[in-house]
Amino acid sequence: MTLATRNAAFGYLLMAPSVLFFVILIAYPLGQTLVISLYHMSTLTRTGEFIGAANYTALLQSGEFWNAFGNTLIWTVGCLALQLGLGVAFALILHGKLFLRPIARALVLFPYLLSTVVAVLVWQWLFNDLYGYLNYLAEEYGVVDGPINWLGQSPNAMISVIVVAAWKQFPFVTIAVLARLQGIPKALYDAAKIDGANAWSRFWDITVPQLKPVLAMVIILRTIWDFKEFDLIFMMTGGGPRSSTETLPLLVYKEVFPKLSMGSGAAIAMIMLAIMLVFFWIYAGQYDREESARTR
Numbered sequence: 001m002t003l004a005t006r007n008a009a010f011g012y013l014l015m016a017p018s019v020l021f022f023v024i025l026i027a028y029p030l031g032q033t034l035v036i037s038l039y040h041m042s043t044l045t046r047t048g049e050f051i052g053a054a055n056y057t058a059l060l061q062s063g064e065f066w067n068a069f070g071n072t073l074i075w076t077v078g079c080l081a082l083q084l085g086l087g088v089a090f091a092l093i094l095h096g097k098l099f100l101r102p103i104a105r106a107l108v109l110f111p112y113l114l115s116t117v118v119a120v121l122v123w124q125w126l127f128n129d130l131y132g133y134l135n136y137l138a139e140e141y142g143v144v145d146g147p148i149n150w151l152g153q154s155p156n157a158m159i160s161v162i163v164v165a166a167w168k169q170f171p172f173v174t175i176a177v178l179a180r181l182q183g184i185p186k187a188l189y190d191a192a193k194i195d196g197a198n199a200w201s202r203f204w205d206i207t208v209p210q211l212k213p214v215l216a217m218v219i220i221l222r223t224i225w226d227f228k229e230f231d232l233i234f235m236m237t238g239g240g241p242r243s244s245t246e247t248l249p250l251l252v253y254k255e256v257f258p259k260l261s262m263g264s265g266a267a268i269a270m271i272m273l274a275i276m277l278v279f280f281w282i283y284a285g286q287y288d289r290e291e292s293a294r295t296r
Contacts, residue, residue, distance in 0.1 A: 030273070037266035043256050048263060055267035065268070067243055068251040072227060074158060075165075075247055079226045080219065082166030087173020087218075088211075094174070095181045105178075112171035120235040123164045127151050151237055154244035161236045161245055165229065173218055180214040181207070213290055220283040224276055248272050 037055055041048035059065045094105050111119070126134050127150035135147040150160045184207065192202045230249035233239070239246030239254070246254070248268060256265035 033266045033269055036263055037270050039263045041263040043260040043262040046262070051263070055263050056271070059264065059267055059271070064243070065251065068246050068248050071158070071243075071245060072247040075162060075229070075233070075245075076223060076226045078158075078162040079165045079169070079229075080222055082162065083170045083173050083222055084215070084219070086166060086170035088177055088215075090170070090174045091177035091181060094178055108174055109171050111168045114168065116168070116231050117235065119164065119168050120232060123160075124151070124236065127160055152241050154241060157237050157241060157245050161233055164236065165226070165232055168232070169222070169226075173222070176214055176218050177211060180211055184210045216286050217283070217290070220279055220286060224279045224283070227276060227279070228272065
C-alpha cells in the first residue's frame with residue numbers, strides 16, 4: 001500500500017464518525033419524514049396506505065394551511081423588524097460612553113439567557129387582563145378605559161407574542177452588531193470629522209456600510225430561527241384565539257398529535273424544510289462572499 005493510499009484511508013477513517021452521525025441524526029430522519037409524507041399514516045399505529053403527493057395537494061388546497069403560512073410570515077417579519085430595531089439601537093448605546101457600561105452589557109444579555117418557560121410565565125402575568133401589570137399601568141395613566149385582552153383577542157395576541165419574542169431574542173442582534181462596531185477603525189471617524197462630517201453623516205456614510213455584512217448574516221439567521229419557532233407561541237397562546245397565532249410549526253404539532261395525521265404533519269414539515277433551504281442557500285452565499293472579501 002502506497003503512502004498516498006494510506007493517507008487517504010486515514011482521512012476516510014477520521015471522517016467516518018462525522019458521516020455516521022450525519023446519517024443517523026440528519027439524513028435518516030429526513031428520509032423517514034419524506035417517506036411518511038407520502039402515506040396516509042396514523043400517529044398511533046405508524047401504518048397506512050401510500051397516497052403519493054395527496055398530502056401535499058390537500059395542504060395546498062387547505063385554508064388552514066394558508067392561514068398558518070400567513071401567520072408565519074407575519075410572525076417572522078414582525079419579530080425580525082423589532083429584533084433588528086432594538087438590537088441595533090442597544091448596540092449603538094452600549095458602544096458609546098455609557099456609565100457602568102460592563103454592567104449594562106450584562107443586563108442586555110439577560111432576556112436571551114432566560115429560559116423560555118420562565119419568560120412566558122412572566123409575560124403571561126404581565127399580559128393578564130384581570131390582574132396584569134400592563135393593564136394596571138394603562139388604566140392608571142388613562143391610556144385605556146378598561147382592561148385589554150392581550151392574549152385572547154386578535155390581533156392583540158399576535159402583537160403580544162411578537163413583542164415577547166423580540167424582547168427575548170434582540171440581545172443576539174445586539175451582540176453581533178456590537179462586535180462589528182468595535183471592529184470599525186477609529187481612523188475612519190477621525191478622517192470624517194476633519195472633512196467636516198456631522199454625527200448623522202458619519203453614521204450613514206461609515207457605520208451603516210460597515211454594518212451591512214453582519215446585518216445581512218443576522219437577518220438570514222434570525223429569519224431561519226424565527227420561521228421555525230414553536231415553543232414560545234405554543235406556551236403563550238397555543239395558536240389561538242381562533243388560530244390567529246397558529247404558525248406552521250404549531251400546525252405540524254396539531255396534525256401529528258391532536259389529529260393523529262402523521263402523514264399530513266410530515267408533509268407540512270417537508271414544505272417548511274424546502275422554504276428554509278432557500279434561506280440557507282442565501283446564508284451560504286452570503287458567507288462565501290464574506291470569506292472571499294476577507295481573503296482578498
